[in-house]
Structure formats: structure tokens, C-alpha cells
Amino acid sequence: MKLYDYFRSSAAYRIRIALNLKGLSYDSIPINLRTCEQCSPAYRDRNPQGLVPALETPQGFLSQSLAIMEWLDESHPESPQLLPGDIWLRAQIRSLACQIACDIHPLNNLRVLNYLQGKLGVSDTEKTDWYSHWIATGFEALELQLSGSGFCIGEQPTLADICLIPQVYNALRFKVDLSPYPAIRQVYEHCNQLAPFQKAMPENQADAIV
Template identity: 50%
Template sequence: MKLHGYFRSSAAYRVRIALNLKGVPYEHATVHLLKGEHRTEAWRARHPQGRVPALETDEGAFLIQSPAILEWIEERWPRPPLLPEDALERARVRAVCAIVACDIHPLNNLATLGWLKERLGADQAAVDAWYAHWITEGFAAIERLLAPGPYAFGETPGMADLHIVPQVFNARRFSVPLEAFPRIRAVDEACAAHPAFAAAAPENQPDAA
């Protein structure tokens, strides 16, 4: 199996953590975002949105969109589960995942920030303020939704954790203050000590700059 991604892509980071938690081996293939490799015709022929990640399965399927990839991983390798058994609990976990994947991340990815600068004339200070605003707003909600730890929803790591950790990485990278989010920071700290998360960290990827 081959994961097409980029070391700093938070959507690819989510998938790396999930595969590691499941103990599923995979090969890493770089699509270099800063070199624009995701915008080439060759890549778009495989991923029509021109984004990462994509997961190429051993059967030859080519999966895109991290939420779909994560659901497929969960269904293909049900153990250990990344979602709770109880349907209501699953909905609560998925709500936190959606805050990250649907409400924070799309507003802060490379294409969106580029549009702000190039089409709307925003300067770097304005872009940084935009970036921090959406993380802070989303994290404020997540902070109130987390269950007792050490992980986001209890004693084992799962879908919520693998969404939160890459988003915290992004926040730190752009110096977004996290003092107001002690529970999120505690989840991040617990995950950092877990080998599946450590192995997935951007700095431990073969294409890390």
C-alpha cells in the first residue's frame, strides 16, 4: 500500500496516524506541495482535486479525501477500533473530527491562503490573523467537547485524536496561541508519547525538509 502525501500535510498526517494505530505497513510517496507537484496534470489525472493525501491500495484502488480514506481503513481493519462502539459516542467523536476537517482545515490550507493573498490582496499579517482565527474558533468548541482523557475520548486513542494532533501541529507552526486550550494540549501531549503518533510526526517523514 502506498500513501501519497507530504510531510507537512495535516490530512496526510491523519492517515499516517490511522495506519500506524492499526499496525498496517505502507510505503510513503511524496507529492511536494511547495514545488507545486500537486498541481501538475499527471497528479490531477490521479487526484482530480489536485490535493493530498491519496491512498493506493494493494488491490490497485486509488482513494482520495482523508475522511473517506479513514473510514475505509476503519472498515478494512476494524481492530483496534478508532471509533466507539456506541452510536451516540461515535457521533460525538465524528463531530470533533468534522470541526477539524470541515470547519478549520479548508479555511487554512495552501490554496485558500494563496487565494487570500493573490486574489484579495491580503498581506501576511492579515493571512496570519485569518489562520489563527479559524483555529482558535474551532479549538474553543473542541475544548468543550472533549471527554476525560488522557486521549480525546478516553483511555485509547482514536479518530478524534488523529484529527486534533495534526491541527495542533499546524497551530504551533503558525504560532497560534494555545494557552486557552489546556485539554487539547493534554491530548496532544498524551499522543506525542504514543509510538503510532510519534512515527507519523512530520519531522519523522522521509520527505521532511
């Protein structure tokens, strides 16, 4: 498999964690979002949205991180499950994952922040305020739903943890105060002790900018 990737992309970061947890090998193909490489016709042939990640599989190209992770789970059931347990637990995991991937992340991703500054002319301070506001709004609700086990829910890393860790990483990069969220910080610290999460960290990628 080939993962079309960018080291700081939260969505691509999720897929790196998922592949590592599943023990699956892949080739990383860096796509430079800062130079708009994702906008090129060659890349849009792979992913018409012009976003990362895209995963090249034996069946073809797949985009959208949640869809990719569910495909990985269903196509490789022999490895640790990202959606384990009964139907109720899986629904709870999906709920947490969607809160992060569908409600928090889209408001704060690179193309939104670029639009705020490039088209609407907001200042750096206003951009940071925007980012911090939506992180706080999402994290306040999320904090109340975590299990306190060291993972978001249950006793093993799941789709929810895979979505949370990149979001916390980027919140820290934007210097968001995470002291009001001890349960979130516990999950972040616990998961980052595990090799699959460490290997997926942005600074450990070949295209990382030091």
C-alpha cells in the first residue's frame, strides 16, 4: 500500500497510527501542502478532493480518514481491531471519533486557516483565537465522555484514540491551554508511550520540517 501523506496533517497522522497499530507495511509518499502539491492534476487524479490522506490499495485509491480506517479494520480482521467489542461499544467509539474528525478538525484544518487569513484578512491573533475557540468547544464536551482508563474508551486503542492524538498534538502546536482537560491529557500521554503512536508522530516522518 502507498499512503499519500503530509507530516502535519491530522487526517494523515490518523492513518499512520492505524497502519502501525494493525502492523501493516506501507510506503509513505509525501505531498507538500504548503506548496499546494495536493492541487496538482496528477494528485487530483488520485484524490479529486485534493486532500490528504489518500491510500493506494490493491482495489484502487481510497480517501477520507474514517473510511480508510474502517476499510483497514474490515480488510485485516486478523490484526488488532480499531472498532472492537459489541455493537454498542463500536457505536460509542464512532461517536467520539466523529466528534473529533467531523466537528473539531474541519474548522481548524490548514485550508480553513489559510482562507481566514488569505481571503478574509484576519490577523495571526484572530486566527489563533478562532483555533483555540473551536478546540475548547470540542474538548469541553469530549472531556466529559472519556473513560479514564488511559484510552478514550475501553482497554485498548481504538478509532477514537487514533482521532484524538493528532488533534491534541496540533492543539499543543498552537499553544492551546490543555490544563482544563485532564482526561484528554491522560489519553494523550498514555497513547504516546506506545510504539505505533510514536512511530506516527509528525517529527518522525521523512518530510518533517525541523
